[in-house]
Each structure stands twice: as structure tokens, then as C-alpha cells.
Amino acid sequence: MRTLAGMTATVASGLDEVARSNAALRAFLHGLPGVDQVGADQRAAMLGTRSIKTTAKAWALDLAIRMVDLTTLEGADTPGKVRALCAKARRPDPEDPSCPPAAAVCVYPAMVGVAAEALDGSGVHLASVATAFPSGQAPLDVRLAETEAAVRDGADEIDMVISRGAFLAGRYLDVYSEIVAVKQACGDAHLKVILETGELATYDNVRRASWLAMIAGADFIKTSTGKVSPAATLPVTLVMLEAVRDFRAATGRQVGVKPAGGIRTAKDSIKYLVLVNETVGEDWLHPDWFRFGASSLLNDLLMQRTKMSTGRYSGPNYVTLD
């Protein structure tokens, strides 16, 4: 019998139980209620029509800025580029001291040392992708060593990728074990687990991968690397939010959610905040529990923020391009 009650009881009785074998893990994940794609798309689209104006918009823009993981993940990244980004994260709007800082800067492991120095004392978190980002196709010991190096150099958040190959092949226990191992390598650093939902394809898979990551100890679940299209979408984020909501109800542990990739406008980011508000509620409306993985989004948020206070669009020449 596939029931929510059964599901809840299983998890509450102990997560180890669920992960004792691949068969047990498979039975659990496939016992989760299905996701009807048409219905999920429809719900996300309806929430996308919410009209957020005036005071609500001003509040949402500031919150969105505080939730940005300002990201640069290019082969062309240099220390200079990373330092500029860190300065931007600390003080996104140089002309307005009331503008809050971003949540974090997100860089490749090789850039962590530079970023750690640039962010020192700012309160802005330092996230690093690790585990052979974006494909994850490297031996486990290499991925663990990369994670350890990033933490050692000063990252307090690690964004790992799961092995989509193993997940799609049904080797759930392998995926689980890898997440557990990376979590251990993180030490005190927070672990965000990237599902790469664009490659998982179905919402049923997104829900299963979300639970798998949470059972294995993820502090955050994240949609995408940004290197695969489609990246974050509203319905995928909806399914993940439902998963963290149900997981907390079942276990008492709260897990964060991070959509990443493709969120470029303030308007889009507000749609995500509405989704959070009407799916999991205000407990998640905080940078500790919801983040945007983005780069160009921040400037649009700043332009909209200035427009709210001055009544005019300042234009792209008045925000910094880093």
C-alpha cells in the first residue's frame, strides 16, 4: 500500500532503515506519491499570476537580494573577477547603504582561497561547487578530495552534484552513499545537493531524488548546475518544496531549497518567493532556507529596487557590471 501514513511511519522509524539496501531504498522512493505533471505545471503557472505590488514588492526585492548566491562558474574565472564579485556581494548597491548584501558567493574550488580573503568578516557565505562539477563523472576519491580542499580553503557551503547516471540506472544506494561520503567530507560546511533536474526529466524523479538527498543528509537541495537546459523551473521547484515540506513533517528536520540557473529577472524571482510562500510558508522565506543560484539576477533586482524608491528606472549604466 502506498500511503502517506506508511511513508511517514517508515521515515520516522529511522532513516537507516530506508537505506539498508538498494531494494529497500527503491521500494521507499517508488512508494512516494506520484506527481501529475499537468497538475504541477498548472499550480506553478497559477501562482505565477500573483500580482505583487508596492510594499509587498519592496519587501520581496530585498529578500530576494539577501537570497542570491552570486555565482561565477566559468573556465575564464580569474582572481580579479572573483574579487570583483565578492565586492558586489558585500555591497550590491554602492550608492545605497540600506541595500542588503547577497547571501553568498559561489565559485569553483580553485577560486575559494581568493574569495575567502575577499569576503573575510563580511558575513557573506562562501559556497564552492565541488565533486567534479558539473558532470560528477570522476572517481569518488577525487570528488571527496576536491570537497575537502574547498572546505580547507575556506568554503562554508559545498554545492555537490549527484551522479545522474547512477540515479537513472536505478542504483539509488550508490547515489545515497556518495552523498553521505561528501557530507562527511564537508565537516561543518553546509551541503547543497544538486539534482540536475533537467537530466532527471520527470517530476517523479525529482521528488525521488529530493528525498534521496535529504535522507542522505543534504542541508539544501538544489535544482541545477546551470550548465544543462532546462535549469530551474517553477514546477520543478514546486515539487522540491513539497518534498522539503513533507520531509520536515515526517522527520522534524528542515531542509533548504535552491533553484539555480535561468532566473534572470526580479519578476521571476518574486514568482519563486510566491511559490515558497504558498507551498511551505514563511519558515522558508529566509536566506538560511531558500537561495537563488544566479548572476545577472542581482542587477535586475537592484534596478527594480531603485525604481521602487525613486520611481524611475536608472538603467543598466547605473548598476555595476562585474
Next chain:
Amino acid sequence: MAFEYAPAPESRSVVDIRESYGLFIDGEFADGAGGRIKTVNPATEEVLSEVVEADAADVDRAVAAARRAYDRVWGPMPGRERAKYLYRIARIVQERARELAVLESIDNGKPIRESRDVDVPLVAAHFFYYAGWADKLGYAGFGPDPKPVGVAGQVIPWNFPLLMLAWKIAPALACGNTVVLKPAETTPLTALAFAEICQQAELPAGVVNIVTGAGETGRLLVEHPGVDKVAFTGSTEVGKQIARSVAGTRKRVTLELGGKAANIVFDDAPIDQAVEGIVNGIFFNQGHVCCAGSRLLVQESIADDLLAALKRRMSLLRVGDPLDKNTDVGAINSAAQLERVRQLSELGTSEGAERWSAPCELPERGFWFAPTIFTGVSQAHRIAREEIFGPVLSVLTFRTPAEAVEKANNTPYGLSAGIWTEKGSRILAIADKLRAGVVWANTFNKFDPASPFGGYKESGYGREGGRHGLEAYLAK
């Protein structure tokens, strides 16, 4: 800190409501001989306008105008020419969509999100769809050269005023009939706006006539000897009166009446979407929907979890100003309807069902009712049998698929039903056994002009929409 949505009202300035309206007969607005009735905004009780209560002489004139137009212009006109007018009407509806949506929300009380995203787009879609049929009637399966029936007398309800008008007028006109339509007494304004659209589209005079009024005007129209075809959407009680009154006459009748639909949720359902479907099934349009999923049949093994999820979701419903773009549930259409919803709900409590209402602040003025569910309902309770036509859901449980089917069918109605399961074979097996005109699978309250709609049993007869919807307006 919580995320409080600031008010986001749609502007009323796009509509221009006149102090009073006449009848639309023979292409012109004209004063009626009858008395006047007031139409109010159910969200504020503000009087919006006065319309005519058409009397026998008015109905006579309207039917005569429709007959003339049928004999001289519209009946003989080739289908491809009629289609041009219907396309034109559809486009004007799209152009005036915002105005029509605001007007509908003001007069009816439904949220602007629904009138804007559901009602008005579907109105345009119906005219586009039937415009396409006008020159292809010979291929519709009703003979090689089917003829129109003549003059249609059409009486529509207040829950989807403009959409029901479109369901009635679009197929009638496409088939070459002319119409006299009576909108509901509490919601006449969009029908009168539609009359202006007919003028704007230069539709020949008399093809569409709008007579406003209450039940007596409707009776006069339905019983008028010059009417060849009667189409009615409304209560089963009035539907039965109409069926009696036209018995023994040459008139053809289609009736789309009440419902008490079962929304059946199996234990393998996609739970989150099922919760959305339940909410959409009963709280869409304040539950003023003849095909509303007003009986939730949930498999006992998941009932507690599902109800917890449903209550959590209902707590998020935003009840209030229909013109606010973030409103989910608007006002009850009239004081009389509110009284009926209240009475039946009190009956539910007194019969022993447990009542739960979503916590929400209701405005002081206007007609309001909080979204409500009753649990512990049995088949013997009146709230499980009678159509409440409001935001009130009765929850029953079942143990096996056979029991679900038995309970779902155990009603005098049979308009619609819903099935929620991830198992495709179960959808087919259950749908086959449900005695309901529309069965939705893993969705609810989905409408499309290409899909026929109509009832079994006391939910009426005849089909509207799709190819099937042509049949009522074509002579064999």
C-alpha cells in the same frame, strides 16, 4: 516576517455601467413595457444598474424579431457568411476581454483571476470554435445538408453569465438559428455588453435578442409559441417545470441542470495535485458550478493525511475583493443564495457531520461564506445528497473501488465526476462505470469548446460543446 501581498485591485475604469438598460430587440436597445429590477454588486451590495423586467409584450416583440431575422436573413445565409460574423464576435470579445472580465466580476462576485483567465478566454474560444463549424455542418454527421431549427429561446444562470451565453448563442448561430436569450436576473450586465458587441460586429438585426428579467420572463420565453427550441441551464427544479411546460409541443429541449459530483481519490493518487484538484473542484467560482466536485470520496487508508493536506491548502485561500488580482474566492452571488448555503450548512452540523472552515476574515458588507468542509458525512446526510451550490465540500470515505463507484452513482444527479489515481487502467475501468456526463481524470473543472458537456439522470439531457453540441440546433 510574513509575506503579505499588498492589495492589487484591477481598475474599474475600463467599464462604463449605465444607470439603466433597456431590452436588446431587433438590433436596438429599447425600453420595455415591464417593470424594473436592480442588479447589485454582491461584494459590496452597491446597486450597479437597473434593467427591464420583460413582460409578455416584450417577449412577443423579441420572438417576432428573431423570427423575421431567421426567415429573411440568417436562415438563408450561407454558413461561410455566418462564420464571418462569429469570427468577428470572437475577436471583439478578445479585444474587450479586460472590460468584460471586470464587468463580470463586478456583477457576479467571481474573482477577476477567474473571469480574466477562465471565463472570457473560453467565451472567445467558443465563438471561434463554432465559427469553424458554420460552413462544415454537412460533415458533422447529421446528414448531408442539415437545416437550422428556427428560433431558440435560451435561459441561462448567474454562475458563468457570459460563458453560458456563449455556450448557448455560438452553436445556435453557427447552425443558422436566431435567438432570444434571457440572462439571470442577478447578472444581466455582461449579456447587455454582449448586445453591444453584436452591434459592433454589425450582426443583422434580430439574430440575437436579449430580454432581461426574472423567472416569469423566462417562463414567458420558454412557453412562447413562436419558439422552436428551448435551451436551459439552471436548477433541476426549474428544469422539470420547463420539461412539463413544453411536453406535447413541437419544441425541442436541452436541459443542463444540477449536480452533486463525486471527486474520487484513490490511495495511489498524486496527492499534491489531488489536493489542488479538490480545491479547484469545489472552491472554483465559490462553488457556484453545476459540475462542482461537491462530494469528496477518499479512500479510507489515506483519508487523514489527505484531509490534513486539504485543510493546510484551504488555509491559503485568499477570500475577498473579487477585483483584487490575488483573490482566490470571491463573493456569493446573492443574499438568497447565501441564505441557502447557510441553511444547508447548518443542516450538516445538525445532522452530525463535523464542520471546518478555513480561517479567513470576511468583509463586512456583501455576501460572503468561508470555504468549508464537512467530514464524517454519510450517504444519508442531506449535505451529501442536495446540491448546495456554494463553497461547501462533503467528505465521505470508501474502502474499495466498487464501493467508490456505488457511492458516486448513488445520487439523482449525474453531471460530472473526478478520478484521481496514477494507475491508468483504473481510470478507464472506473470512468466506464460512472454514470456522469463528464469524467475528469487527475484534473477537475477543465473546459474546452471541443468537448461535449451534459448530464445523466436529473442533471439534464442534450449536450453542449463540441460536434455533439450542434445536434440540438439542427433539424434532422
